[in-house]
Amino acid sequence: MNVTEVDGRASPALAAAPTSVGAFVGRTRRGVPDQAVRVSSLDQFTARFGGHHADGYLPHAVTGFFLNGGREAYVVRVAGAGSQAARATLNDRQGTPAASLRVSAGYRGVADPGVWAHALRLDVRDDPRAxxxxxxxxxxxxxxxxxxxxxxxxxxxxxxxxxxxxxxxxxxxxxxxxxxxxxxxxxxxxxxxxxxxxxAEFRLVVRQQDPATGAFPVVETWSNLSMQAGSADYVSDRLNHPVTGSRYVTVADLSSAAPGVDLPAVVSGVALTGGSETAAGAGDLVGDAAAHTGLHALDTAAVQLLAVPDAHLLPAVGEALVVRGALDYVAGRGDCVYVGSAPDRGHPAGTVPRSAADYTETVAHYTQAVKEYAAQFQGAKVYGALYAPWVQVADPAGVGPAPVRFVPPEGHVMGVYARTEQERGIHKAPAGDAAAVRGALSLAAAFSAGEHDDLVRNGRTNGLLSPGGRTPVVAGSRTLSTDTRWQYVNVRLLFNFVKSSLRDGLRFVRQEPHTEALRRMVRFNVITPFLLGLWQQGAFGSDPAEQVFTVKCDAENNPPADVDLGLFRVEVYFYPVRPAETVHLIVGQQPGGGTAAEA
CATH class of the missing domain: 2.40.10 (Thrombin, subunit H)
Known part of the structure; x- marks a missing residue:
């Protein structure tokens, strides 16, 4: 008996594309530069990138993202040219010692620059396998x-x-x-x-200082290492392996001595030194498309939300270049939204604001400054949104019993995007009473109702408000688009979602025979059920389905000339639901129900 499995006549179901995967580009304590790394928790971020530091905003943004509902993110560390990995040289066992092994800060065989590795210590011990x-x-x-x-x-x-x-x-x-x-x-x-x-094998022990206690606990132990290049225990092959190698150091074999005496001498507490990091400039953050650096390190990552909070560390001209570069990048992708923020409210130079009292600029003047800042990025169709003001958060890198500081809100807002999508759907505007900003202790500016309305309508910037002193909420959902068809964040997110789902879900069509049967299958069996599911969720409003979306894939838009060229055209149109942004109440008097009768 022969059994053959076939696909049958069933059509492939169109799977929903990811919707709220975040991407963060900027400065971190450590990490291989220009490499997109997936993290699904704050613990993973800390293990790979070293946690919070005083010289950047990215760790606060990642913290806010996961705290507010984000589940998956890609992080790209960017370092300026000339940044160096810390290193140490271990000598061999000859009578006149010579260099045997260079140990540098790194991750899985790739250099990891910066001063973070100055906290590492190395121990070498004999560790024979036989x-x-x-x-x-x-x-x-x-x-x-x-x-x-x-x-x-x-x-x-x-x-x-x-x-x-x-x-x-x-x-x-x-x-x-x-x-x-x-x-x-x-x-x-x-x-x-x-x-x-x-x-003749040795053990290399890597210890890292605990900033809280000053102790140097062991973080890695590498046993039975050999200096023989052909050995399965060869130190370079084991520590530099791209999958199983060290998470803290890379090594380079410098020895020219005879086997056995080329082993590093037994030592304790060798420090890595010479690490440095040059501050990333605007060009470093935007990156190079050909080299896949900066923003372009995300080219192969499936992300839908992008933030570059460390753009605020640059002078105004450099910051504008980064924001413009990020907006151009997401527009070129067509499946991503840039989430940014206006600069911080004015304060004395050299001051790191930690309370509202540290600000000297009036709220009215700040409102006008935000509008002017946002105006330079507005356009008919812009794949981005701005938020203001900055939020006060706990500062793990600060000093004192309960340190706080103000940081850009984009990471927290991106978490609100993710939470709203999970709770209500991609079509729901990520704003309103349910859009509470978790982790935000207070706001850098308290906009009045009029100031916020002016900010949203004229500045196309979404305010964060704290009504009655309660937990701050995201109170606006406008993009930077001037075309009213694209002015709401949820509309942009919904279109990105549908485009990505169709792009990925229709890959099976390629190389299939172009017939009317294929067009009907795509139209009725694949795309229409997918759109019906969105309609049932309320993504297209409450009108009948046939009135709010249309799928066209027939002989009319696939004429013989296009078929001969191998083209297959599908047209999808739908009405995206808009948020109720302004509530207009009318309250008046009406005549009473009683009547007067003559006695």
Missing amino acids: VTTVGAAATAAATTVQLASLAGVEVGTVLRIASTTTLLRVVTAVDRATRTVTLGAATGEAVAAGVAVSS
């Missing part, structure tokens, strides 16, 4: 030696034979039946039975 004895006496001319045990002995192993002098010989062959090893050179002296034999 410990045995000579099983039978050997002459000075012998090139083979019988051992009591071959456990841990392989071709390429360097043996340390404790005879009259310490002999160091490389194993070139192993005969396990007779427990005999062939050496790369004769013993050079008679070796008695029972002489101790061990293999």
